[in-house]
Amino acid sequence: MSTSTTSRTWRTRAAATAAASLLAVTAVAMPAAAAAPRHPDAVQADSSWSPYATQGGYPYGRGYYGSELPGSTTATTTAGLDVTTATAEQSAGLVLVSSILGYEQGEAAGSGIVVDSDTIVTNHHVVEGATSVEVTVATTGETYDATVVGTDSVRDIAVLQLDDAPALTPVTTDTDVAVGDAVTAVGDAGGDGSDLTAAAGTVTALRETIDVQDEQTGGSTELARLIEIDADIIGGDSGGALLDADGDVVGMNVAASSGTSDITGYVIPIARVLRIADRILAGDEGGSVVIGQGGMLGISTADTTSGPTVASVVTDSPAASLGLEAGDVITSVDGTTVSTAEELSDLIGSHDAGDRVTVTWTDASGASQSGTATLAEGAVQ
Numbered sequence: 001m002s003t004s005t006t007s008r009t010w011r012t013r014a015a016a017t018a019a020a021s022l023l024a025v026t027a028v029a030m031p032a033a034a035a036a037p038r039h040p041d042a043v044q045a046d047s048s049w050s051p052y053a054t055q056g057g058y059p060y061g062r063g064y065y066g067s068e069l070p071g072s073t074t075a076t077t078t079a080g081l082d083v084t085t086a087t088a089e090q091s092a093g094l095v096l097v098s099s100i101l102g103y104e105q106g107e108a109a110g111s112g113i114v115v116d117s118d119t120i121v122t123n124h125h126v127v128e129g130a131t132s133v134e135v136t137v138a139t140t141g142e143t144y145d146a147t148v149v150g151t152d153s154v155r156d157i158a159v160l161q162l163d164d165a166p167a168l169t170p171v172t173t174d175t176d177v178a179v180g181d182a183v184t185a186v187g188d189a190g191g192d193g194s195d196l197t198a199a200a201g202t203v204t205a206l207r208e209t210i211d212v213q214d215e216q217t218g219g220s221t222e223l224a225r226l227i228e229i230d231a232d233i234i235g236g237d238s239g240g241a242l243l244d245a246d247g248d249v250v251g252m253n254v255a256a257s258s259g260t261s262d263i264t265g266y267v268i269p270i271a272r273v274l275r276i277a278d279r280i281l282a283g284d285e286g287g288s289v290v291i292g293q294g295g296m297l298g299i300s301t302a303d304t305t306s307g308p309t310v311a312s313v314v315t316d317s318p319a320a321s322l323g324l325e326a327g328d329v330i331t332s333v334d335g336t337t338v339s340t341a342e343e344l345s346d347l348i349g350s351h352d353a354g355d356r357v358t359v360t361w362t363d364a365s366g367a368s369q370s371g372t373a374t375l376a377e378g379a380v381q
Helices: 270-281 318-322 341-349
Strands: 007-011 019-022 025-028 094-101 106-116 119-122 132-137 143-152 157-162 182-187 197-213 220-229 241-243 249-258 265-269 289-291 299-304 307-313 329-333 356-362 368-374
Touching: 094 119, 106 182, 106 249, 106 270, 119 270, 132 157, 143 270, 157 270, 182 249, 197 265, 220 249, 249 270, 265 270, 270 289, 299 329, 299 341, 307 318, 307 341, 318 368, 329 341
Parallel strands: 007 197
Antiparallel strands: 019 249, 025 106, 094 106, 094 132, 106 119, 119 157, 132 143, 143 157, 143 289, 182 197, 182 241, 197 220, 220 265, 241 249, 249 265, 299 307, 307 329, 329 356, 356 368
């Protein structure tokens, strides 16, 4: 068994050299260009994050760490890959995950693993930025709404709980993995929401570390202690299962190389997935673990010389009920003065959905206005 750690840096966009990307598929509609708005309401724990990260003023989907096709409705295809339609046995205990990215006007598609009768694990990047999530059971085709119980952004793990679904049968797991083992990666390759696919391969290394870099934002995230495989996994396989020769789940698909015909896949060991899932289910928030979804006021803002200025208001949101309009300048929340969009992000992000906040703003006429609203549920951070 190999225990060496190799550090590699990959980029999420195809280039002349090999690259690696996370495996959710995202399609994002492009609205008219705006003045680089920030969306403080979606920030729950990290005030520097915004689902309205911009590329020339256009928001792109944050459910996928900067896909190779930001803003595109083109899905990844399985053409030319060594994949087959997954059998019923391979599909048992697996689901297809669809995330609605309400603020980006898009969707993200991935896969998930049933670990309890109503509990699913998937990758954080599959649900990041989601305002709602649906789960389709692979073996029955039945679709259910799901609640995001919590996420770990550093380890790229999320836990979902199904709403009003019949009891599902969880997968069986095995933590014994060795280099040379025959394995099969199963997931919604291509993210088209149809049949799951199966990609056969072998374990080529253990305890691998990669840096996945987002060329859109310049940021990167390190994924450590991964299982490396030589199976053809692609966008949509995120959150899917890696099966051993006995059909037991040994890991969760998370990333793969791109920019080359020889695909190298990366998988989170199932023991780590279950350990983080247990922590999330216990409500143990802290560090990179966030429980639930924070509160949302329902505005996007841009910094101006006057302060955090409303760029847009979400229809039927708490902000809309207050009468906030584009051009209004937020001056305080609960009596605390704000002078930047970042400060506004911090204040809104410190609240949970259901909290009541008092917002004070200056309208277009220069008059000071104030009102109290109950925060709605925000996007997954």
